[in-house]
Amino acid sequence: MAKERVLVVGGGLAGLAATMQLAEQGVAVDLMSLTPVKRSHSVCAQGGINSVNDLTRQQGDNEYLHFDDTVYGGDFLQHQPPVKEMTEWGPKIIDLMDRLGVPFNRTPEGYRDQRRFGGTLFKRTAFAGATTGQQLLYALDEQVRRWETAGSVKKYEFWDFLGPILDENGVCRGAVAQDLVTMEIRTFAADAVIVATGGCGLIFGRSTMSMACTGSAVARCFRAGAKYGNGEFIQVHPTAIPGADKLRLMSESARGEGGRVWVPRIPQDPRPPKQIPEAERYYFLEERYPKYKNLVPRDIATREIFSICTEDGLSVEKDRLCVYLDLTHLPRESLNKLGGILEIYEKFQGVDPREVPMKIFPAVHYSMGGLWVDYERTPAGGLKLGAIKNQVTNIPGLYAIGECDYQYHGANRLGANSLLSCIFSGLIVAPTVQTWIASLKGKLAADQPAALYDAAKKRHQDEHNAMLKRPGGGENPYLIHQELGNIMTKAATVVRHNDALRDAYKQVQALEARAAKCSLSDTGNWTNQNVVFTKALWDMFPIAKCILKGALQRDECRGAHYKPEFSMPGIDASASPEERRRLAEEWVDTFDANTKKWLKSTVASLGPDNEPVITYEDVDTSLITPRPRLYGLVGADIIEEVWKQRQAAKSAAPKDTNGSHSEKSAAAAASAS
């Protein structure tokens, strides 16, 4: 009898977690990756991984508050049950990674040390120096190597996933892929295909992401009929180091350890930063957000840094937008914990950040959106583990986990939550895939007709051959990629305007038509990176269009998606109490109306004309009632008062089945704002 096999595409944290878990359960795994899995983009995650821990617990923290911070930070756009389950798994996941040998920083007594990250008031983040992602990835890489040595995992490194193979019933039965060295195209029969291929930062040209993060694998699933959720939610990280080839991340942990963001009050003050006296420095985040200070959620920090440069004209430099991120006031010993990231700054800028404030600016960093996936909730509001629906795309047998799914971060991801969601989704997909395979009742991929695989292979081989025979003198794929990046960065990052988005969509369409006329400078059939890049470029267009169209249609501000035209300003503090009250009532009315209209997931699918078609889907917010995100808003106090009174009135009303939750969320609202 044929044995079941699973194909995991992508060997970052999510893919490796899934592989190791499946291997432990005795399922044979083919693990495919563009790079040796140890070189996956997860290594770039710096700051840490969140979970409730024994220490924060005694300060009043619990899983529910982590859950609440995550959905509040994400502006309530994520389905709540998977998030609740994830935060409940947090402590277990850190324990597991600890057992796998991750060198987490330690307290003098030998316990895991924790730091504070954005969007929370607790020190919830475990870390290993400033290369936590690298250390977590290595621990999983080592476990997978152990299984590989034992023969239960077969790695296909330097392979490019070309697309899923669906049978006549639309069930995924494997995939087609190409060897990046020999250029051989072959099929992989698989009873489940798990896509774990990360973000799509390269669509924006330069970002904090690695060169493998083209989004092409996801686009190939999208072309095959998979839905793409919340595409317009792209996180722009507040602090990155500008560079010619990429924008290198400067971790939030720099602020977590006490780093302060400021600009000189005198525009482009020519003095060296350390000679500018305190009184002449504008610590704008601290002044505007006295509670969270430098650790406001990322979308807010990003917009503030962006607007202090563009609107207030206070950029440190004239020709290049940047602000100071200052660590120089901190004792050197405390900076040791940040070693890795300070080294990066020093290496790439030639300046010691312990001595001179760093110059940083926001950069595209993370895609909250991704392949639409399903889940099954328990009556208590958690995930039913092992349920066939968890992490599955709308194509049966095709799963998505990690950054390339849309599930966990809503409209904005909190710092140090991505490593958690990657490992979590990787671990839980394994029992789900087993349930799925059991439901196949022995009708395994290995028993499918060869014609199914032969046809898929032939189609991709023909396409590939046709590409190599393209006439010369056409468009240059590398230059088209730069143009695409410029258009996307301009229209769809920090601040979005409808006319600009409409324009950008047309430009991207025109660019796609030009990209179809690309000529190859390498027409050979050995390690041809030119043809591989061109294919990836082509597949950037559908996702780029999902991002633009989703952003264009969403007429509101939510998390990372900010349209000034639809922003809700605060309430003037100088107005009379009655006036303030009236304005707050109005504010809450508008908020309620907006929630009704826009608290919906964007779900894109590929239309017959090859353009994305967008529908909207309700979000399960049954556990925590969506409430206004009031971080630092002027008049937050009065808005909150009105809000709470209305909530209290609602829960006093009969037929409220979620009474306990509403109470809790009101309490959380009080503590978080």
Next chain:
Amino acid sequence: MIQSTSHDSSAHDTHHAPPAQFTVRVLRQDVPGGSSYWERHTVKRENDMNVISVLQRIAANAETADGEKTTPVAWDCNCLEEVCGACTMVVNGKVRQACSALVDKLLVDNPEEIELRPMTKFPVVRDLMVSRARLFRALQKVKAWIPVDGYYDMGSGPRVSAESQEQAYPLSQCMSCGCCLEACPQYTKIELKQEEGETAEAFQARQKEAYDRGFVGAHAISQVMLFNKHPTGAMNAGERLDALTAEGGIQACGNAQNCVAVCPKEIPLTTSIGRAGRATTVHVIKKFFDR
């Protein structure tokens, strides 16, 4: 502790303006085992350039310095911030990561030209891309992992002192880039050819065997020390020491100390090798008396 890196001492004394353009000489090779040849490219200088952005410009241009059409140079890279270990190559005669090789600093040493070559200790796949399969095979050989019982929730890991964490963390930053192996006189290239009629599996098995007879190298020895110091990893310390005393083990080290000089992460490789030497000696004697 972190100097402005051993690579570029003269970074800050750029008195004269950098040139508007410069030449890049690349040692190319079309196929494994094929002959290599030099190709020259002219690249316009831009701010904040590194060798990666130079190779990106060369790919986009696809034309030699003499104006002849050419194919893009093949090379390996991913993170571009010196944590993934992919883009190792020989830049101006020195093995290092291409991403942290900043053009302006290289041009201070030689304003005319930048020279790029593939590593010499690994088989060339194409141009600057090499196969480092042997490097990863060494991690299998020395069992570089913590053999946990399983992935069910068993509570937290062992308590670890801050001091041992501070020793382990630098070793754990090894990104398998291969610089230490390129610099090592005892690490010599092993390049096999798939024979006619030989299946891919048979070829892979033959490669593994050959790799296992070759020197494991400083990176793998250091990983043994990392795992043997971990409280759980120490339970299987003997197996890892066995691997280090087998053929291709620590005895092949000639103590040239080149490895530690070129490690981009400044991992104390020679300290690891010293400790491994003592540990294997004790291990062998102990095994002799335990027989």
